[in-house]
Amino acid sequence: MFRLFFTPEWFNGWDIVFNVVSLLIAFLIAGYSWRIYRINKDTKYAYFSLAFILVFVGLIFKSFTSGVLYFFPVREVVADVLRPVAGQSLQLSELFYRGAFFIQMMAMLSAWLLIFFISQKSRARLKRFYEVSQIGLFIYLVLLISIVSNFQYSVFYLTSTVLLGLIVLNYYKNYLNSQNKNTKRIMYAFMLILTGNVFFVFVSFFQSFYVVGELFILIGFLLLLYTYNSVKRR
Amino acid sequence: MAARRSRLELIYDILFSVQNKGGKIKPTHLMYKSNLSHKLLNQYLEELLQKELVVVEEEFSKKKQKSTRTVVITEKGLGFLAEFRRMREFTDAFGL
Numbered sequence: 001m002f003r004l005f006f007t008p009e010w011f012n013g014w015d016i017v018f019n020v021v022s023l024l025i026a027f028l029i030a031g032y033s034w035r036i037y038r039i040n041k042d043t044k045y046a047y048f049s050l051a052f053i054l055v056f057v058g059l060i061f062k063s064f065t066s067g068v069l070y071f072f073p074v075r076e077v078v079a080d081v082l083r084p085v086a087g088q089s090l091q092l093s094e095l096f097y098r099g100a101f102f103i104q105m106m107a108m109l110s111a112w113l114l115i116f117f118i119s120q121k122s123r124a125r126l127k128r129f130y131e132v133s134q135i136g137l138f139i140y141l142v143l144l145i146s147i148v149s150n151f152q153y154s155v156f157y158l159t160s161t162v163l164l165g166l167i168v169l170n171y172y173k174n175y176l177n178s179q180n181k182n183t184k185r186i187m188y189a190f191m192l193i194l195t196g197n198v199f200f201v202f203v204s205f206f207q208s209f210y211v212v213g214e215l216f217i218l219i220g221f222l223l224l225l226y227t228y229n230s231v232k233r234r
Numbered sequence: 235m236a237a238r239r240s241r242l243e244l245i246y247d248i249l250f251s252v253q254n255k256g257g258k259i260k261p262t263h264l265m266y267k268s269n270l271s272h273k274l275l276n277q278y279l280e281e282l283l284q285k286e287l288v289v290v291e292e293e294f295s296k297k298k299q300k301s302t303r304t305v306v307i308t309e310k311g312l313g314f315l316a317e318f319r320r321m322r323e324f325t326d327a328f329g330l
Contacts, residue, residue, distance in 0.1 A: 032324065033324075033328075036321050036324065036325075039242070039321070040240070040242050040321075044330050045330065048328065048330060118329075118330060119328075119329045119330075170329060171329055174329035178326055180326050180327065182323065182326065182327035183326060183327050183329065185327070186327050186328055186329070227327055228324075231320055231323045231324045231327055232320060
């Protein structure tokens with residue numbers, strides 16, 4: 001099998017299954033949020049829906065690129081289609097890195113950023129957390145600019161990790177204010193997705209981190225589904 | 235100071251007041267329970283009647299020897315209440 005990233009060979013294909021489950025959950029949440037928007041015309045629900053649609057799109061592109069890379073016949077068909085455009089010296093790894101992976105990164109980062117902004121609420125009681133998150137984001141951007149030229153692949157997961165960290169912080173604030181069981185679950189779900197991304201950052205050191213990261217992300221999305229179901233069952 | 239209620243929240247409060255009174259309530263009681271002015275309540279009741287979320291029934295009171303109007307919540311109204319609670323739960327859970 002063709003290997004582009006640090007994926008253990010035995011896991012090829014399983015990550016696609018995990019991603020398909022996650023993208024279906026994202027689609028469900030986006031759909032329900034859009035339904036609420038249709039009822040009360042509050043734009044925050046439309047943005048929230050858009051955020052989960054972006055997660056959906058990001059995961060579709062991730063699954064598609066992985067599918068093409070893992071399965072030889074599909075890869076050959078794609079190469080034949082693209083050869084007239086890219087020329088004889090077609091480098092699939094280059095093409096995927098610059099094309100599909102770029103769309104995946106853009107969609108996922110936009111989604112996390114949108115969720116961060118939507119979940120951001122200034123509350124007098126927790127002003128300190130608000131300031132810490134703003135300062136944290138600023139420091140991160142400065143660091144990112146400094147190191148972006150040295151890294152390529154891990155920068156995406158590093159950015160996701162920071163954004164997800166801020167989302168978790170927002171949900172922690174939200175939980176402190178509401179003491180709601182479901183809010184706590186959402187916080188844990190994003191915490192699991194965050195942990196998955198932390199493992200992805202260090203995937204170049206240990207291949208098994210990719211499997212652990214994918215597992216954490218899947219459990220995070222399943223917890224989102226569980227919370228969504230408990231809300232819908234009421 | 236509490237924030238102003240949105241249109242949907244007002245509708246929820248009206249329907250919730252009716253449900254809390256066993257599904258039927260007199261308009262005057264409804265006015266107090268939902269904390270609305272007479273004018274506003276009539277406007278909203280008009281809308282709820284059009285959307286078939288409530289119906290108005292005439293009841294003959296033997297004690298007072300005259301008929302009185304009562305607002306009765308419909309199945310559709312109960313459905314709206316359930317959906318609104320789900321929406322609120324979703325909003326709270328996802329911190330929207």
